[in-house]
Amino acid sequence: MALLRIQGVTKNYEGVKALDQVSFEVKQGTIKGLMGPNGAGKSTLFHLISGIEKPDLGKIFFKEKEITFLKPHEISLMGIGRTFQTLQVWGNMTVVENVMTAMHSRLRGGVLSSGLWLPWIKREEDRAMKEAKEILEFLGLFGRWKWFAGQLSYSEQRILEIGRALGTRPELLLLDEPAAGLTYGEAKDLSERLDQLRKKGITILLIEHHMGMMMEIADEIAVLSNGILIAEGTPEQIRTHPRVIEAYLKRGREGCSESEN
Amino acid sequence: MVEQIHKDFRKRDILYSLALWLLSLILPDPQLHYRSEYRLRWRDLFYLLAILLLPLLFSDPHFHHLMVLAGIHGILALGLTLFLGYAGQISLGHAAFFGIGTYTTAILTTRHGWPPFLAFWASGIVASIFAYLIGKPLLKLKGYFLALATLGFGEIFLVLIKESASFTGGVIGIFGIPWFSIAGFVFDTYLKQYYLVWIVLIGLVLFTKNLIRSKVGRAYMAVATTEDATSSVGIHVSRIKLEAFMVGAFYAGLAGSLFACVMSTATPETFSLNLSVLIVMMVILGGMGNLYGPIVGALILTWLIDTLAQYQDYSLPLYGVILILLLIFFPDGLGTRLRVRLIYLISYWGRKKRREKVNL
Numbered sequence: 253m254a255l256l257r258i259q260g261v262t263k264n265y266e267g268v269k270a271l272d273q274v275s276f277e278v279k280q281g282t283i284k285g286l287m288g289p290n291g292a293g294k295s296t297l298f299h300l301i302s303g304i305e306k307p308d309l310g311k312i313f314f315k316e317k318e319i320t321f322l323k324p325h326e327i328s329l330m331g332i333g334r335t336f337q338t339l340q341v342w343g344n345m346t347v348v349e350n351v352m353t354a355m356h357s358r359l360r361g362g363v364l365s366s367g368l369w370l371p372w373i374k375r376e377e378d379r380a381m382k383e384a385k386e387i388l389e390f391l392g393l394f395g396r397w398k399w400f401a402g403q404l405s406y407s408e409q410r411i412l413e414i415g416r417a418l419g420t421r422p423e424l425l426l427l428d429e430p431a432a433g434l435t436y437g438e439a440k441d442l443s444e445r446l447d448q449l450r451k452k453g454i455t456i457l458l459i460e461h462h463m464g465m466m467m468e469i470a471d472e473i474a475v476l477s478n479g480i481l482i483a484e485g486t487p488e489q490i491r492t493h494p495r496v497i498e499a500y501l502k503r504g505r506e507g508c509s510e511s512e513n
Numbered sequence: 514m515v516e517q518i519h520k521d522f523r524k525r526d527i528l529y530s531l532a533l534w535l536l537s538l539i540l541p542d543p544q545l546h547y548r549s550e551y552r553l554r555w556r557d558l559f560y561l562l563a564i565l566l567l568p569l570l571f572s573d574p575h576f577h578h579l580m581v582l583a584g585i586h587g588i589l590a591l592g593l594t595l596f597l598g599y600a601g602q603i604s605l606g607h608a609a610f611f612g613i614g615t616y617t618t619a620i621l622t623t624r625h626g627w628p629p630f631l632a633f634w635a636s637g638i639v640a641s642i643f644a645y646l647i648g649k650p651l652l653k654l655k656g657y658f659l660a661l662a663t664l665g666f667g668e669i670f671l672v673l674i675k676e677s678a679s680f681t682g683g684v685i686g687i688f689g690i691p692w693f694s695i696a697g698f699v700f701d702t703y704l705k706q707y708y709l710v711w712i713v714l715i716g717l718v719l720f721t722k723n724l725i726r727s728k729v730g731r732a733y734m735a736v737a738t739t740e741d742a743t744s745s746v747g748i749h750v751s752r753i754k755l756e757a758f759m760v761g762a763f764y765a766g767l768a769g770s771l772f773a774c775v776m777s778t779a780t781p782e783t784f785s786l787n788l789s790v791l792i793v794m795m796v797i798l799g800g801m802g803n804l805y806g807p808i809v810g811a812l813i814l815t816w817l818i819d820t821l822a823q824y825q826d827y828s829l830p831l832y833g834v835i836l837i838l839l840l841i842f843f844p845d846g847l848g849t850r851l852r853v854r855l856i857y858l859i860s861y862w863g864r865k866k867r868r869e870k871v872n873l
Contacts (some may be wrong), residue, residue: 304741324744333745340742342735344802353731354746363760366727367720381730420746489546 254313255280255424255455256301261310263296263479270296271307272479278424283446283456285470287490289500292476294459295337298426301457302334303327314424329357333422335413337429337459343402347393350401350412351384352377354419387415391445411442422456431462443469453459467491475499560805562791564715568707577703579803581775583815584710585768589739590795591717597793598801600757601737602652603660606667607792610762612674612784614769619687619779620680626676629693630644633770640766641759648758652751667789686780693774706775713771714808717764721804724760733757734802798839800846809847813839 254277258286263271278284286294296509299305301312303324309461312320319327333354342350359376366373374400375471388394391411396404401412409429417425427446431439443465446456450469466473467487475483477499483490567576575707592608614636621627621635651662674681681687693700693709700709724730735743740750773779791814799810817835821828839847 302745304744323749324741325747325749328745328747336742336745340739342738342742344738345734347729349731352728353743353748355734356728356732357747359728360726363724363729363756366729367724369723369727373723377727416742416746 253280255315256457257316258301259311259313260296261297261300261307261312263293263300263305263307265323269479271272271300273310273480274476274479275310276474276481276484278455278457279472280455281450281453282471283450283458283469283485285466285473286457286459286476287466287496288462288476291478293479294476295428296427296479297476298334298457298459301327301426310347310438328420328422331421331423332426333417333420333424334426335417335428335430336409337407337432339406339413341401341404341409341412341416343400344396345401347399347401347404348381348384348388348397351387351415351419352380354416355380355383358421376429384415387418390418390448391415392441407438410434417500418449422454424457425449427456427458427460429459429461431460431465434493439465514742519574521833522815524720537842541694550787561715564711565708568637570705574703576708576851577708579815581710582814584707584714585775585794586795587714587808588710588717588768588771588809589765589792590811591714591804592761592768593792594796594801594804594807595721595724595733595764596757596761597796598803598806599730599733599737600612600754601829602754602757603656603793604663604758604761605660605789605793606647606663606670607761607785608784608786609667609670610644610765610787611769611772612781613640613643613680613762614766615773615783616674616687616769617766618770618773619690622690623687626774629691629770629774630664633693633767633774636767636770636773637667637763640769641763644759644762645755648755652754652758657745664789664825667784667786671781671785674784681781682779684781685814686778688778690773690777690779692777695834696765710771710775713767718808725804729756767802770848798843798847803846806846 256278258277259275261274262269274293274297276284286297288294296305300307301319303319303326304321306321310320314327314332317330319330319332322330326439342353345353359380361370361373361376378429383396385394389398392413393408393411393415396408401409404412410433414425414427414430417427424476430446431442434442439462446458446469450456458466458470470487472484473483473487473490474481475493475496477495482495482499483493485493535849554681568580589607593604593611595600596604617636617639618632620630620631621632627635635718649668651659651666654662675684677683692704693706701707723732731749732743735746735748736750736753736757744750795810795814796807797810798814799806799808817832818828821831826830
């Protein structure tokens with residue numbers, strides 16, 4: 253069953269076609285990779301799915317319900333969590349609070365009850381704290397739970413973003429280059445954890461430049477180039493796909509000539 | 514020679530450490546200023562005692578009156594700090610909610626015979642209802658545009674108050690608002706009013722403290738940093754902003770009600786742009802994202818304005834110069850980094866002395 257279905261999505265930025273008639277599906281319980289050279293429209297697609305931007309044409313379905321024009325928080329409440337390519341952790345909050353903030357909609361309590369610190373607010377806070385610590389434990393950030401998120405290293409902040417997305421208890425996780433800036437060992441740990449998440453039943457859509465990791469853990473890969481979906485299939489099929497090779501090599505050659513000029 | 518310097522160092526160092534230790538007992542924790550407010554400390558007991566004993570040590574009625582005003586300003590600034598310091602949104606029309614609180618109390622007590630205690634709560638509620646109506650459209654704006662729009666709202670409110678003479682008394686205002694009273698106990702002296710205002714302030718500080726350590730405060734702080742990430746975890750950003758705006762207005766309404774009962778008059782000049790800017794100034798000077806900051810800011814600015822009033826024509830330029838100096842030397846605000854800055858200044862003074870010695 254397709255958890256996420258993207259149907260003919262097109263997005264223009266002042267005449268530049270960022271995405272052109274892109275359609276694909278993400279099956280429940282799988283890891284789908286999204287590849288492509290820089291500027292291929294991968295992050296734009298994430299923005300469209302998570303509702304931060306709206307497509308010009310096309311529709312997006314999640315669990316067979318249309319989510320194309322829902323607001324970002326409504327989409328999140330339906331069960332889509334995401335991370336950002338440019339880090340967006342809340343640096344002035346502690347690590348554990350970053351994850352607890354993601355549980356906002358699942359915690360009871362409003363202004364009045366929180367301000368008066370009614371007995372069940374304390375219980376809710378303790379519950380959230382416990383769950384957040386479990387998530388941090390799973391991601392290997394537990395030793396840092398008291399730190400301010402802004403004090404973490406770049407790679408730890410990337411992991412924390414995943415933790416924050418997990419705090420919303422998502423069914424679909426959109427990860428935008430989670431391994432960027434990670435060392436080989438950290439990336440290895442990360443792909444192991446993504447594998448564990450898949451076993452827990454969380455579906456993942458993954459943007460990654462880290463080829464080895466992608467080939468290793470993705471069940472299926474879709475390749476974008478200049479906003480067009482040029483290939484889709486298993487890692488083995490993608491590895492040898494002529495158009496994929498062409499897209500990457502052509503991009504490389506152009507890059508060389510530009511730098512010479 | 515060297516031995517002499519060494520001796521001087523040790524003497525002075527002991528003096529410094531003593532001074533710093535004393536400071537550290539009193540002043541807010543310099544680091545982790547968000548977290549440090551989360552639980553009560555011995556320091557808070559010291560503040561409480563200071564607040565309770567201060568008017569008994571200084572029995573000058575003028576001082577009492579000044580502290581009443583400072584307390585009311587403190588409530589105002591505390592409300593704004595939720596919106597400005599925590600949720601990171603600017604409002605230059607906060608005085609309007611103060612005005613709404615004052616006029617609600619004035620009208621309810623003088624014309625409808627409500628007891629001040631009920632009018633007090635009604636003022637807060639009416640102010641936050643207005644905040645809801647104003648905030649719904651205005652809070653779609655960001656940054657400078659929000660600042661301008663709220664500024665415009667403040668001015669419109671002022672004009673409305675002045676023009677609708679039959680309802681608000683126009684330019685003259687409303688007179689004869691009764692003293693605040695609870696169950697027959699009338700707050701008719703400055704000393705009693707001092708305790709009234711500061712106990713309300715302490716209550717609101719505790720309320721705010723709980724608020725920011727709960728999911729509500731986390732959402733406010735999240736909105737201030739990045740809206741995209743906040744909405745991506747299922748938080749309704751515009752609702753959170755509106756909520757912070759309404760809570761801030763509620764505090765302002767309560768402050769306005771106390772002000773009406775203390776002054777026993779409600780006149781439009783009190784709620785001009787000057788007050789709005791003054792509240793923002795208190796929050797910035799005291800330190801944003803800090804609970805004690807706005808109160809420190811309120812105390813200092815209220816005292817400063819009163820003290821400078823004796824210099825008449827020079828008071829405004831002096832006021833400006835002092836504000837600029839404070840912002841240069843305490844860029845994070847007085848409440849946030851007072852201890853750090855003082856330690857720095859003291860040790861700077863010490864280093865300078867040593868350098869002079871060595872140069873000799």
